[in-house]
Amino acid sequence: SAVISQKPSRDICQRGTSLTIQCQVDSQVTMMFWYRQQPGQSLTLIATANQGSEATYESGFVIDKFPISRPNLTFSTLTVSNMSPEDSSIYLCSVEGGVDYEQYFGPGTRLTVT
Amino acid sequence: GQQLNQSPQSMFIQEGEDVSMNCTSSSIFNTWLWYKQDPGEGPVLLIALYKAGELTSNGRLTAQFGITRKDSFLNISASIPSDVGIYFCAGRPGGTSYGKLTFGQGTILTVHP
Numbered sequence: 001s002a003v004i005s006q007k008p009s010r011d012i013c014q015r016g017t018s019l020t021i022q023c024q025v026d027s028q029v030t031m032m033f034w035y036r037q038q039p040g041q042s043l044t045l046i047a048t049a050n051q052g053s054e055a056t057y058e059s060g061f062v063i064d065k066f067p068i069s070r071p072n073l074t075f076s077t078l079t080v081s082n083m084s085p086e087d088s089s090i091y092l093c094s095v096e097g098g099v100d101y102e103q104y105f106g107p108g109t110r111l112t113v114t
Numbered sequence: 115g116q117q118l119n120q121s122p123q124s125m126f127i128q129e130g131e132d133v134s135m136n137c138t139s140s141s142i143f144n145t146w147l148w149y150k151q152d153p154g155e156g157p158v159l160l161i162a163l164y165k166a167g168e169l170t171s172n173g174r175l176t177a178q179f180g181i182t183r184k185d186s187f188l189n190i191s192a193s194i195p196s197d198v199g200i201y202f203c204a205g206r207p208g209g210t211s212y213g214k215l216t217f218g219q220g221t222i223l224t225v226h227p
C-alpha cells in the first residue's frame with residue numbers, strides 16, 4: 001500500500017481566511033481523491049484529481065470554494081477558501097493503489113474554523 | 115446519489131465476543147471495501163471484496179460480498195480492546211464511476227475489557 005502524508009495535521013483558522021492542505025504520496029499514482037469528514041459523520045467525496053487535467057467535483061462542491069492542484073503524480077493540494085465555521089471538518093486525501101485499485105487514505109487534516 | 119445503509123450504528127460488547135455489521139445498497143456495486151478508523155487517524159483498509167459471493171478473511175476479520183451485489187457484511191471474532199474504533203463499509207460501482215467510493219455511515223464499536 002502507498003504511504004501518504006498530509007500537512008498540516010491540524011489547524012485553527014479564522015473565518016474568511018483560506019487554508020491549503022498538502023498531500024504527498026511515496027509512489028506515483030494516477031488518481032487522487034479529496035474527502036471531507038464532518039464531525040461525527042462519514043466520508044464525503046469532494047473531488048477527484050488526475051494529473052494533467054482539471055479536478056472533477058462532486059455535487060455540492062465547487063472549484064471556487066475548494067480549488068485543487070495536481071502538479072505531478074505524487075502530490076496534490078486542496079485549498080479551503082473563505083472559510084466559515086461550517087467548514088470545520090477532517091479533510092482526507094486518498095489514492096488508488098495495489099493490484100485491484102484499492103483506495104488508501106492519508107492521516108487527515110483536522111480543521112477548526114472560529 | 116447512491117446511499118449505503120450501514121448497521122448497527124453502534125455496538126457495546128464484552129471482550130471475547132463476536133461482532134457482526136453489515137451494509138446494504140439500493141444499487142449494485144462491483145467492489146466492497148471495509149475500513150477501520152481510529153480517533154485522529156485516517157481510515158485503514160481492512161478487507162477488499164471484488165466478486166459476488168466472495169468470502170475473505172484477514173486474521174479475526176471475515177467479510178462477504180453479497181450474492182446480489184447490493185450488500186456486504188463484516189464479522190470480527192473474539193474481540194479485543196484494540197478493536198475499538200469506527201468501521202466503515204464503502205462501495206465502488208465501477209464503469210464510468212470507477213474510482214469513486216460511497217461510504218456507509220459507520221459503526222462505532224466499543225469493547226469492554
